[in-house]
Every structure is written in structure tokens, then in C-alpha cells.
Amino acid sequence: MNEKIKRQLRILTLAASVGVFAGLSGCATTGQVEGLQTQIDAVASEAASAKAEAAAANAKANEAINIANEANRRSIDTETKVNRAFDKAMHKR
Numbered sequence: 787m788n789e790k791i792k793r794q795l796r797i798l799t800l801a802a803s804v805g806v807f808a809g810l811s812g813c814a815t816t817g818q819v820e821g822l823q824t825q826i827d828a829v830a831s832e833a834a835s836a837k838a839e840a841a842a843a844n845a846k847a848n849e850a851i852n853i854a855n856e857a858n859r860r861s862i863d864t865e866t867k868v869n870r871a872f873d874k875a876m877h878k879r
């Protein structure tokens with residue numbers, strides 16, 4: 787996903803460069819402006835998609851952390867129960 791964002795930034799930079807070049811080199815035709823706007827819209831759409839994917843990945847990571855924390859809590863509970871049972875067994879002797 788990181789490469790996707792880098793690619794989008796490169797495209798956006800290229801689009802901006804083309805816009806600056808067109809501005810410095812004289813008037814741009816309507817077709818050139820429309821073409822540039824199409825590219826900018828495509829980059830914006832891809833950036834929004836990448837942002838949504840990142841948010842979904844973050845949600846999955848948070849879910850995994852919660853599951854791991856619950857497993858750790860259960861492990862500690864089980865260890866406590868085993869230790870208690872062991873202590874009882876040792877006192878019965």
C-alpha cells in the first residue's frame with residue numbers, strides 16, 4: 787500500500803508540474819486543461835481509495851490487538867487458577 791501512495795504522489799507531482807509548465811509556457815487549450823483535470827480527479831480518487839484501505843487495515847489491526855489482549859487476560863486467569871490448585875494440593879499433603 788505504501789508503494790501505491792508513493793505512485794499517486796508521483797502522479798500528482800507530475801500533474802502539478804504539467805500545470806505549472808503549461809502556465810509558464812503560455813495559454814493552455816481547453817483540452818489540455820480538461821486532460822489535466824481528469825488526471826487530478828483520478829489521483830484524488832486513488833488517494834481516497836488508499837485512505838479507505840488504510841483505515842480498514844487500521845481497524846483490523848485494532849481488532850487483532852483486542853483479541854490478543856483478551857487471550858493474554860485469559861492466559862493470566864488460567865495461570866492463577868492453576869497456581870491456586872497447585873497450592874491447595876500442596877497444603878493437603
